[in-house]
Amino acid sequence: MTAATVLAAVREFSKSKMGDDETGHGFDHIQRVVGLADRLIQSYPEADRVETVTAAYLHDVIDEKLVTDTAAASAEVTQFLTAQGFSTTQITTIFLIMDNMSYHKTLDGTAKPLPLEGQIVQDADRLDAIGAIGISRAIYFGGHFGEKIYDPAVKPRTAMTHAEYRNLDNETIINHFYEKLLTLKDLMNTAAAKQLAEHRQQVMLDFLAEYKAEWNAEA
Structure with missing residues (x-):
């Protein structure tokens, strides 16, 4: 199969998994990450585009905050990639990227070094978390999980562990x-x-x- 055919299949697989997401990680987010990754990779022609774009399409498919059974999700992705003709080495690289690019991995120091392809996907994902899109996604995500918008009495948390980061009990969107x-x-x-x-x-x-x-009636 050609690279275009393979990536088209990867796109459809991702869409089938993320199309109904209501947390700000839906297929629109996936498409923007892919677009940003493709934009970034222009500066790094030594990076493998198929591995980069595939990881970009699939990066949230096995994410712990979105998937109840990550082991089952990972097994399904492996089966899918194998069926598309990806080699064992390629699949290992794609999973290395997906398993180590999330922000929470930096909190506990468990993230493994990413290859250039992974650095590009991680950057693309982080770019979609900031700016105007990032603002709207933060509000959308917080609303989905019932967070307060803002409370000046609740101060932003610092030096969080993974468990603390995932605990939204006293989180606010602005924080x-x-x-x-x-x-x-x-x-x-x-x-x-x-x-x-x-x-x-x-x-x-x-x-x-x-x-x-x-908020303070100053504007």
């Missing part, structure tokens, strides 16, 4: 910007992503300043 989203700019791997992140960071900072001014 999430300080706890995670505003930190992503400095975590970008590639120079191309770092450049794109600068503008998106400012969009979030402007939003937060305006939000608090309106």
Whole structure:
């Protein structure tokens, strides 16, 4: 099969798994991550595009916050990739990326080093978490899980463990910007992503300043 045929099949598989998501990780998010990864990879022609785009399409299919049985989801992905003709080496690389690109892996220091393909996918995913899209996704995600929008008495958490990060009992949507989203700019791997992140960071900072001014009836 040609690369185009394989990636078309990967796209349809991803759409079948993520099309009904209501947490801000739906297929629209997947498509943006793929688009950003394809944009970033132009600066790194040595990266394998099929592995990069495949990992971008599948990165949330086995995510623990979205999937009840991650082992079963991983087995299904492996079976699918094998059926599409991916080699054992390619599948290992794709899973290395998917298993180690999530933000929570950095909290407990368990993330394994990513190959260039993984760094590109991770950057693309993080870029979609910031800026105007990031703002809307944070609000959408927080609303889905019943978070408060803002409470000045609840301070942003620092030095969180994985378990603390996943605990949303006393989380607010605005605090999430300080706890995670505003930190992503400095975590970008590639120079191309770092450049794109600068503008998106400012969009979030402007939003937060305006939000608090309106909250306090100053604007």
